[in-house]
Amino acid sequence: MHHADLRELHRLMLVARRLDEEAIALQRQGVLPAYAPAKGQEAAQVGSAAALDLARDFAFPGYRDLGAAVAMGVDLVAYLATHLNIWHGGLYDPRASRLAPFNAVVGGPVTHAVGWAMGATLDDTGGAAITYFGDGASSQGDVHEAMNFAGVYRLPVVFFCQNNGWAISVPTGRQVAGGSVAARAAGYGIEGVRVDGNDVTAVFEATRTALDRAREGGGPTVIEAMTFRMGPHSTSDDPGRYRTLEEEQSWRDRDPLVRAAARLTAGEVAAAEDHATEVVREVREGLLALEAPPAEELFSFVYREPTKALLEQQRTWKESLDA
Template sequence: MHHDDLLPRDTPVSLIDANGAVVADERYALPDAETLLRAYQGLLEGRRINDQAYALVRQGRMAVYPSSHGQEACQVGAALVLGGRDWLFPTYRDSVAVIMRGVAPAHAMVLLKGDWHSGYDPAEHRVAPQSTPLATQLLHAVGFAQAAKRRGEDTVVLALCGDGATSEGDFHEALNFAAVFHVPVVFFVQNNEFAISVPLSRQTAAPSLAHKAIGYGMPGQRVDGNDVAAVLAVLGEAVQHARDGGGPSLIEAHTYRMQAHTNADDDTRYRERDEVKAWADRDPLIRMRTYLIEQGLLDDQAENRLTAGAESIASALRDALNADSDLDAEDLFRHVTAERSPQLEEQWQLLRGEIERATLTEAGGHR
């Protein structure tokens, strides 16, 4: 591959602009109407999930929620470009993508509620547990892709991360290994301009994060992360490139985190409201809705039906998180190893004794 083929474009790929108008592109084709309607449904559901989860945090029903409000086009695109045998390796901010891969919304929120496990079976949904430490999931993704390649499986791995993760050593190790061993993995960086309070200008001096790809010998590309059509086209090409034996790619989506990093963050301390307002005008949901209406693909009846579906998901999530958990203390020991060691068994017996004594004491106090 010639080095010119590795370089990303000077401006991100866009197929539908902020006003909902089509942008002609010589390389990337606009996805078909059915795909775009499915993507719009995902945007609606993702927005409602984000807002509902954020409300549940304020009500004390979740410990933390890193919202992807405004980044839903990246979430939807990541889920829709993967096939049934492919795997997604998400971050803590990718709950919408996890849900779109088939994980029940309530199960996707278990970890963020504060439980000890991810809430779903990774093998069933081909979705790795959501990763909180920055960039560690990239190494796991590369190892998984290498294993799939050695077994001769038709599997592509999509590894998600944010702009802050590109400053971690794990990012370098993952990309270098993937390129050297030519594994079927796509690195998808959602550049939302801030790693908590640290702006992109303090993360890199490169022209873009996608330009880092050439240093590893893999193609890089930039895409408008608020244009779900462009995300589908660019990510879809990268996934097919990996499936055809072309090796890894690095895709950078230019988007914006509209809400605070998490509920524990005060974003007014490090960014101006005018900046946030400017990005609100590029809302991925409004953009796709405008396009679909102008193309005659979406009417009020369809909009109401899709909105009702999104509300149903939010209602089910709300009911599930409002219900008290039925906890089994032995689960702390039951799933540590295939066979419980004598040391773990001793610890469990000690804890069980404490629980039984506490239960007897409480019962005595209520006589």
């Protein structure tokens, strides 16, 4: 997407919201073992991912970035299959979709993105990487090392922090010194931008600017999108134990979908709802129809050449089946 198209961005956000709600329902029904809800963060995810050039850029998501997958046009059944825990990293093709398998390690995708950006520089691909992480992950040492490395080598990477207010149950103020992730960029000699993470067009423009700068050799950017996780950290979390209903309500009034819909016609919003309903139906049916791959694939694609330890594990596993 070359320019911010609010109608299309709203349509994508609505798909992400309704699919997020469906994923929670599927987890409660026992279809998905676990799920990390993204409600409230749709503008940050969709707005940033929609700014990518899928012919040359690459995205490295965390475990709460469904909106990015939606905006990038990834096969959503294959993407959500990751949550079924039946195969290595989902069933979609990361190279074709330009979206890496999502990473459950806190801060894990950040170093991967920097490595990709170094490779892109060496190969002169002209592309840029974007990596997603939260305010809690920003306190991980890996993130600091990645920003420093990217700053030293002026790598084409956008560090996209979704500051949703909470590192699970710890508020940002208790774990981000100085109160700003974007402000840290100055220490690495790179650009830092704080943006309203619930304004999808503002996110799109900030990300597009950062990606353009990266591709043109201007180096990395840290974008801190200020948003709010409206639901729990995961389907096993109870946010009522650490935050108030008043705080949640104050952010509901800033719901990114409500804000976007207010700038569209009733007909456009209704059409987007119809579209989202159809997407959710197709994805639900697709997920329920999936069958587990052969169990022996558990040992496939772990290493290019199987290690002695892996082969021993495979042998032990086969013996256990015959016992």
